[in-house]
Amino acid sequence: MTSLPLPPGQLGLPLIGETPSFLLDPRFAAKRQRRYGNFFKTHILGSPTVVFIGPEGCEFLLSSHMQHFAWKGGWPQNFQELLGESLFLQDGETHRRNRRLMMPAFHGKALEGYFSTMMNLAEQYQQDWAQQDELTVFPAMKQFTFEVASVLLVGSPPGAPIDQLSQWFTDLTNGLFAPPLRWRWLPYGRALRARDRLLTYIEEMIQTRQANPTQDVLGLLLQTEDEAGNRLSQEEIKVQTLLMLFAGHETTTSLLTSLMMMLGQHPAVLQQAREEQDALAATGTLTLDQLKQMPYLDQVLKETERLYPPVGGGFRQVIKPFEFKGYRVPAGWLALYRINETNRAAYAAPDRFDPDRFSPGRAEHRPSDYSLVSFGGGPRVCLGLAFAKMEMKIFAALLLRRYTWRLAANQDLSMKPIPTLRPASGLKLSLARR
Ligand code: HEM
Incomplete structure (x- = not known):
């Protein structure tokens, strides 16, 4: 194996490698993919790195050869300090044990129990938004999803300081890719302070749960x-x-x-999704059972997930040298699988928004389980996948049934990938009751 060459690609400047373009250029991976193909080397975040794109590479990294890769050393140092010894940074038996213990809170009966809270909060937020002349969706949505997470995961009571907690999370997230300078007024220093405050809040919630056991995720984890x-x-x-x-x-x-952006820009898709909801609404209010009868909304969500994956890729540390496609990669390198480019690799006219590509007749994703990897894949696929899908479907179904919305003119809808994908303007629109 040692006689094999390293993958093609450039290591860039001494020390900084290609880090500036990685952080600043949304087309960093796509440009190198065009030049070198689906497997190439670079040097980012202080380490030589090999990049995997496409179903075959993702299957190799996420499943068939996952023992060559570790999560812990893969994430930048900031992640390790800010997110502590959590599932994201654990491997092997410790990870398996913890994932097994956390799994029940995200599946089956526990998940079904979250339906009414998700629905009530979605109704409440949508009503409030319709009162505003113009809404900036991203920050407003963040309040909604944070309140859902905070009530269902931690059991925050009504009236909990959601705005404050959500602000601390914004500070924490902003620290993930910031220079690791610890002064309190700089992003990383603010992130560390936010982390400590959040941990103190969670500790208080744990003490309350121990006195009064509950059915939220935290309550379940304690039991x-x-x-x-x-x-x-x-x-x-x-x-x-x-x-x-x-x-x-x-x-x-x-x-x-x-x-919301895609539906706002594609009237024919919006209409078909709305007809599906109107037909279901005619049989009664939204129920868990109805959520299983929305094949078209499923397609629209999948296509949005394909084109706009919130997380652009996932890091690992190479812990055992390996060979792939006639190249060798030594231990100690970083490996990065690119979600954004993989989601485009196996599809016809990949940049077109076309929910029908997931219809039973076409099913363009079917040839590989790794052609759509917005939630990762393999044994460590996103733990919250079913939770997130249920929340998104409830929100979308209610919105389609009750509201129309119009995107504001003259806004910058170019997508910013870091820390999570969003339109530069935040998506400005006005919402009205149908
Ligand atoms: C649209 C929503 C979501 C997306 C796109 C998403 C995406 C992802 C991705 C891509 C990974 C794998 C990262 C990698 O392979 O490096 C992941 C893992 C994970 N996600 Fe999610 N996620 C979402 C929602 C959630 C929710 C709602 C939760 C929890 C309530 C959650 C908890 C986790 C956890 C704990 C892991 C690590 C799993 C493990 O290491 O075994 N995610 N997610």
Whole structure:
């Protein structure tokens, strides 16, 4: 294997490598893909890095050869310090044990129990938004998804300081890609302070839960035990909860904002999605059962997810050298799988918004489980996938049934990828009752 060449690509300038273009140029990976193909090297965030694009590479990294890669050393140092010893940064047996303990809170009966809270909050927020002349969707949506996460994950009571908590999360998120300078007035210093305040809040919630057990995710985590009698310690629950709150609301905000933008720009799709909802609404109010009868909305959400993945890619550390496509990659490098470009690699006219590509007749995604990777894939696929899909479907179904919206003219809708994908303007529109 050592006689094989390294993958094609450039390592850039001494020390900084190609980091500035990686952080500033949204077409960083696409440009290199055109030059070198679906597997190339670069040097970013202080390390030589190999980039995987496309279903075959993603399957290799996420599943068939996942033992060559670790999550822990893969994420930049800022992530490690800000998100602590949580699932995102764990591997092997520790990760398996913790994921097994957390899983029940995101599936089956527990998930069904979240339906009415999600629906009530969606109704409330949409009503409020319709009172405003003009709405900037991204920050407004962030309040909504944060309140859902905060009530369902942590059990925050009504009247909890949602605005304050959400602001701390914004500070935390802004620190993820900031220079790691710890002064309080700089983004990274603010992020560290926000993390400490959030952990203190979660600790207080844990103490309340211990006195009064509840059915939110935090309540379930405190009660859960696996067959071997393992439990998560209080310290573990604190950081896992911080991670879930973090992972669970910016991402959903991003996708729902893109969904409103796509529906606002594609009247024929909007009409078909609305007809589906009107037919269901004629049989009664939204129920869990109705959520399973919306094939067209499923297609629209999938197509939005394909074109506008909230997270552009995922990092790993190479812990065992490997060979792929006739190239070798040494241990110690970073590996990055690109979601944005993979979601375009296996589709006809990939830049076109075309929900019908997911219709049963076409099913363009079918040849590989790794042709749509917005939620990752393999054994470590997003833990909150079903939670996020249910929340997005409830929100979209209610919106289509009750409201129309018009995008404001003259706004900058170019997409900013960091920290999560969003239109530069935040998406300005006005919402009115139908
Ligand atoms: C639209 C919404 C969401 C998107 C697009 C999304 C995306 C992702 C992606 C791409 C990964 C894998 C990262 C990698 O392979 O490096 C991931 C993992 C994860 N997500 Fe999500 N996510 C969403 C919502 C949520 C929600 C609602 C939660 C929790 C409430 C959540 C919790 C997690 C956790 C804990 C992991 C790590 C899983 C593990 O390491 O085993 N996510 N997510």
